[in-house]
Structure formats: structure tokens, C-alpha cells
Amino acid sequence: MPRSSSALNNLPVKKFPITTPQWLRACASLFAALMLIRSMTHECLDLVPQHIQRFVLSILLGFFKRSFPNSIQRFILSFFHRVIKRLLYDQFMTLQIEEYNGMFRNEIYKACELYLQNKTSPNTRVLRVAQSRRDITSFYHFVDKQEFEDMYEGIELRWKFKIEIVFQKYTKRSFELIFDVRHREKVKESYLPYVLERFEAIKNETKFVKLHTLKEDKYQIGWDAINFEHYATFDTLAMEPEMKKMILEDLDRFVEGKEFFQRVGRAWKRGYLLYGPPGTGKSSLIAAMANYLKFDVYDLQLSHLKSDMQLRQVLVATNNKSILVVEDIDCSSELKDRNYQPSKAKKKSEKQDSDDDQAPVLSLSGLLNFVDGLWSSCGEERIFVFTTNHKSKLDHALLRPGRMDMHIHMSYCTYEGFKTLARNYLEIHEDHPAAFGEIESLLQNAEVAPAEVAEELRRSKDAGVALQGLITMLKQKQKELNEEKKDEDKDK
Ligand SMILES: Nc1ncnc2c1ncn2[C@@H]1O[C@H](COP(=O)(O)OP(=O)(O)OP(=O)(O)O)[C@@H](O)[C@H]1O
Numbered sequence: 001m002p003r004s005s006s007a008l009n010n011l012p013v014k015k016f017p018i019t020t021p022q023w024l025r026a027c028a029s030l031f032a033a034l035m036l037i038r039s040m041t042h043e044c045l046d047l048v049p050q051h052i053q054r055f056v057l058s059i060l061l062g063f064f065k066r067s068f069p070n071s072i073q074r075f076i077l078s079f080f081h082r083v084i085k086r087l088l089y090d091q092f093m094t095l096q097i098e099e100y101n102g103m104f105r106n107e108i109y110k111a112c113e114l115y116l117q118n119k120t121s122p123n124t125r126v127l128r129v130a131q132s133r134r135d136i137t138s139f140y141h142f143v144d145k146q147e148f149e150d151m152y153e154g155i156e157l158r159w160k161f162k163i164e165i166v167f168q169k170y171t172k173r174s175f176e177l178i179f180d181v182r183h184r185e186k187v188k189e190s191y192l193p194y195v196l197e198r199f200e201a202i203k204n205e206t207k208f209v210k211l212h213t214l215k216e217d218k219y220q221i222g223w224d225a226i227n228f229e230h231y232a233t234f235d236t237l238a239m240e241p242e243m244k245k246m247i248l249e250d251l252d253r254f255v256e257g258k259e260f261f262q263r264v265g266r267a268w269k270r271g272y273l274l275y276g277p278p279g280t281g282k283s284s285l286i287a288a289m290a291n292y293l294k295f296d297v298y299d300l301q302l303s304h305l306k307s308d309m310q311l312r313q314v315l316v317a318t319n320n321k322s323i324l325v326v327e328d329i330d331c332s333s334e335l336k337d338r339n340y341q342p343s344k345a346k347k348k349s350e351k352q353d354s355d356d357d358q359a360p361v362l363s364l365s366g367l368l369n370f371v372d373g374l375w376s377s378c379g380e381e382r383i384f385v386f387t388t389n390h391k392s393k394l395d396h397a398l399l400r401p402g403r404m405d406m407h408i409h410m411s412y413c414t415y416e417g418f419k420t421l422a423r424n425y426l427e428i429h430e431d432h433p434a435a436f437g438e439i440e441s442l443l444q445n446a447e448v449a450p451a452e453v454a455e456e457l458r459r460s461k462d463a464g465v466a467l468q469g470l471i472t473m474l475k476q477k478q479k480e481l482n483e484e485k486k487d488e489d490k491d492k
């Protein structure tokens, strides 16, 4: 009798250790866990450290694992792992926008910086706020890992600001834009152009002109910006009306001249040389130009620079639509002229190391090259303004058209100039005819800077007293001038 049938009947049957309701519950809990994770936004995941995420997941999966044999567990886990990975990570795309694109500041980065001013995320806990005297709205300086949220045509967009230390004190700033990968084309083709558009609009709405000055630390040299709070305008400038009109028309032609500059194959830039005695309004004219055009001002102090390389480094870091100013260019002893040869110059000092002969210098040609040379094509809509008290001291290469296109003489105060100052300072027109008449004739023979006239008019709120003070000052000046002339005649 084969023992098999009875033996088979007596063999213990290894039952699958799961009942239907248990199996259903396990699947439901896994599904719930999956949905929970799916509903979590990327921020939540960022807030919860990864080891905690893994711990929570392992508890949920532990329950599931206890209910299935190993082989099925492995299959299901790898399947869900792939699904979770896809749901959580593969779904997002990150665009990185760095501050510098090679040597140049990235235009998109600049746009993001302004565009994201009012888009802070609810998770933000630290904000650095600054406000200038003139501008009542605040400006936020972003901190590392700061987040921003945005919504564009139903697409959720998450921004992150990052500061990385690259080498010693060198830092790298960037923005990350994170979005659903399905919207890749729309973000590229439509959202980013929209950010750039908004940037231009916000810039024009807020109309802040910035004054950039050089800043240097042990490692690098760059620009630092503050709001430009100079109130000079073309209305407040004491100048001959025809001269004012000419400058304004020239500026208008320049800003509208993109096509013209392209057609004639020239860089879109213009150079102005302002020359005249101290206190005649050269700096005030620069301020009036900046306020009129809403262009940023870059105050290039050549004494802060040691070499052409540093010069190039700071010049390429300037923005378009800006005015680059070099004040008192004739006083820049640091600027070696075109014929300068370091070795010859240093022979005079025997103590100089021979290595010093190779020391880099800041040269006039370095500057000229940027104003109208190969480097001048970097950027567009740029204005260069150089000022001097002594035009005759300047190198002819600097003065030629193409570099200094317009030479503007800022003269001593004329009668027209005085009328502007009287209107500004005392709010009077020609309602003191006697005093005005006397001042007109005195100004014809006196060499008085508008700054001196303005100072006299400021002395009293009473227009009569202030005008009398000015007359006394002008008479005194005239007397001094006559005495000087007499002395000169005697010497002859
Ligand atoms: N043409 C002007 N119109 C109105 N204000 C003027 C004018 N010139 C001078 N001022 C007044 O005098 C002050 C000094 O003028 P500003 O600094 O513009 O002169 P500057 O020509 O740049 O002198 P410097 O050669 O010494 O740099 C200004 O604050 C301004 O108030």
C-alpha cells in the first residue's frame, strides 16, 4: 500500500500567511502612504531631514513587509521605489541661473533679483530689508537658501537663492528655479521672457538711479551700489538755455538711436567731456543727465585701480544704460600715458627690484580701449563722462570724436545762469528789477562760479538781502580782478 496518499494527507499544509482583508488593508495603507508622499510638496521634503523621511517610510513599509513573502516584497518594493522616485524627484526640473556668465553679469540673474523682491515664500524666516531716504519702498537683500514662490498661468514655480563660497572669500550667487518638468517649454519660452519684461517694467516704475562706487577687499575689486540721491535736474542747472537744449536733444537722439548705431556699425555709446573751472556745475550736470535718463552712475575712481586688468574687470561688470564717470581725469597721476614704459620710469630708482619692472600698470590706452576700442562694444547704451578743470592737459587721443563726442564748456555764471539760481533758491523771477539789472552788468565783468553765486543766494531767505549780498560779493570780485590786472600791467 503506498504510504503516499495517507502521508500526503497528513503533510502540514503551508498556508499563505495572509487573509484577504489583511491583504486589502496592507495595499490600502501603502496606497495611502504613497498618496501622502505624493501630496507632500517639495518644500515639505526639504524641511524634513532625509533620515527622518527614510524612517517614516520604513515604518510604513515594515507593516507591509510583515504581510508578504520575501520574493513578492522585493518585487513590490522595487516597483514602488521606482514609482515614488518618479513621483517625487523625476517630476521636477531645476534651472540654475548664476550671477556671472563668464566675465559678464548675467542679465537674467539681475532680472530675477528685482522680480523676486515681492515673492517671498511663507517658509521665509529671515529677511534683510534696506530703505533709502528718498525711496519709501524697501529693498530686500536675499539671504542664503531663501525661497520664493510664484504662480504663472497655473504653473507653480519655486525659486531658491543660493550663496556658495568658492574659494576663500570668493562667493558664487545663483538662483534655482524648480518646476514641474512637464512645463519645461512654457517656462523657457514664456515665463522667463515674462520675468525679463517685468524686470524692465519694475525698473521703470520704481525709477531708482543707483550710484556705484568701487569697493575693494583683500581678494577682489567690484562695485557697491547705493541709491543716487542727487536732486540736480536740467531745470535746476544754471546754464545758457541753448546749451541745455543742445545737451537734452543730444541725449534724446542717443537713447533713441539704437538702429542708427547698428546701421553705421558703431557701438551704442556716447562720450561727453565736461570742462571748466571748479564749481561751475560739472558734477551737477552729470547728476542731471542721470536723473533725466534714469541711468545708473558708475563713479570710476582710477586711484583705486592698479592695472589695466583690474580696470577691464570693473568695466565689464558695469550695466547697460549707465553713465561711467571719471572725474578730474587730468589729476589721475596713476594713469600712465600711451608712451609710458615701466622699465625706463623705474630706472630712476635704483632700489627697485628688477621684478618690479614687470609690475602691471594702469594705462591711458587701457581706458581708451574701453571708451572706443575693441572693448567698447561690450554692452550698449552707455555714456562716458570725463570731467576736468584743465582741458589743455589732456591727451589728444582721449579728446578725439568717438571717444569724447561732445565737449561741454561749463562757464562762469552768466546772467541766464543767475536767473535760474534766483528762481531755485529765492523763488523770484525778475521782480527785483533794479537788483537784477545791476547783477547783470556786474556778471559781465566778473569771473564767478555758479557755486559761489548759489552760496550767496542761500545766505538769506529775504530775497532783497540775498541779492544785496550777491551785489557786494560781485563788486568785491571785480575790485580784486582790477587790482590783479593793474599788478600784471606793472610787471610788464
Ligand atoms: N551750473 C550750476 N547750476 C546749478 N548749481 C550749480 C551749478 N554749478 C555749481 N552749482 C552748485 O555748486 C555746487 C558745486 O557744483 P559742482 O560740484 O557741480 O561743480 P563742479 O564743476 O563739479 O566742481 P569741481 O570742478 O570742483 O568738481 C553744487 O552743489 C551746486 O549746488
Ligand SMILES: [Mg+2]
Pocket: 282, 283, 284, 327, 387
Ligand atoms: Mg565736480
